[in-house]
Amino acid sequence: MPQLKALIFDVDGTLSDTERDGHRIAFNKAFAEANLDWCWDVETYGILLKVTGGKERIRYFIERFQPVFNLPVDLDGFIKDLHQSKTNHYVALLQSGAIPLRPGVERLLTQARSAKLRLGIATTTTPENITTLLNATLGADSIGWFDVIAAGDVVPDKKPAPDIFQYALNKMDLSAEDCMAFEDSENGLLSSLQAGLKTIVTINEYTRNDNFDGALIVLDQLGEPGTAFTVIDGDAGEAGYVDVPLIKRLFET
Numbered sequence: 025m026p027q028l029k030a031l032i033f034d035v036d037g038t039l040s041d042t043e044r045d046g047h048r049i050a051f052n053k054a055f056a057e058a059n060l061d062w063c064w065d066v067e068t069y070g071i072l073l074k075v076t077g078g079k080e081r082i083r084y085f086i087e088r089f090q091p092v093f094n095l096p097v098d099l100d101g102f103i104k105d106l107h108q109s110k111t112n113h114y115v116a117l118l119q120s121g122a123i124p125l126r127p128g129v130e131r132l133l134t135q136a137r138s139a140k141l142r143l144g145i146a147t148t149t150t151p152e153n154i155t156t157l158l159n160a161t162l163g164a165d166s167i168g169w170f171d172v173i174a175a176g177d178v179v180p181d182k183k184p185a186p187d188i189f190q191y192a193l194n195k196m197d198l199s200a201e202d203c204m205a206f207e208d209s210e211n212g213l214l215s216s217l218q219a220g221l222k223t224i225v226t227i228n229e230y231t232r233n234d235n236f237d238g239a240l241i242v243l244d245q246l247g248e249p250g251t252a253f254t255v256i257d258g259d260a261g262e263a264g265y266v267d268v269p270l271i272k273r274l275f276e277t
């Protein structure tokens with residue numbers, strides 16, 4: 025019988041609400057710095073978020089929304105440089121403390137460690153974005169809490185492909201049936217489910233209308249003692265926040 029051994033977390037939208045006031049702002053700063061008159065407003069960014077990965081998102085935007093843009097000879101190099109500038113701005117935003125963790129994340133990570141559950145990360149974003157987020161919110165030691173930080177271009181296909189979760193499982197030497205994934209989006213859920221992982225979803229502003237068929241439970245947040253989550257789909261029994269006992273109960277169903 026499978027035994028819960030590890031929790032594997034997505035980052036953007038799951039550990040932290042990074043998109044609207046983090047990544048989006050950083051993209052716009054990079055565009056301004058490159059003298060491009062592009063500006064991704066909150067609504068447009070919601071459409072662009074269907075494409076995972078910053079470089080892929082910029083390419084999609086050029087193809088779909090900039091029909092008269094004079095394509096540089098080296099389009100790959102242009103996107104790579106623009107994205108590096110975006111990463112620099114994003115990292116600076118994180119370092120300023122502007123982007124906190126979502127409610128319940130620190131509590132759950134701490135509790136999971138005490139319960140001897142192993143932790144992993146499987147995400148689309150750039151590796152330095154994760155270490156900077158962890159450093160800024162939980163302190164430098166927290167990077168070592170995770171057995172693997174699987175991120176960005178280490179796999180050829182980003183979410184919704186299962187590759188990044190499979191990569192994390194491989195590095196942790198675990199099989200999918202012994203782990204629980206945490207996601208916030210349809211693309212993320214498709215990725216974790218295709219990797220064979222049971223998944224808990226916490227939605228956010230950009231993903232509330234996504235399709236979460238196949239998730240064990242869909243919640244508005246992890247919740248905290250005194251600040252209960254809202255159950256959108258599934259059965260949390262009497263629980264008001266996600267803790268290790270609830271995760272084990274959901275895992276065994």
Ligand code: XBP
Nearest residue numbers: 036047076077078147148149150212
């Ligand atoms: C997150 C993403 C990321 C970030 C940008 O998806 O799509 O691309 O928006 O990060 P998920 P980079 O939460 O499903 O992993 O610009 O560093 O690629």
Ligand code: MG
Nearest residue numbers: 034036037208
């Ligand atoms: Mg996400």
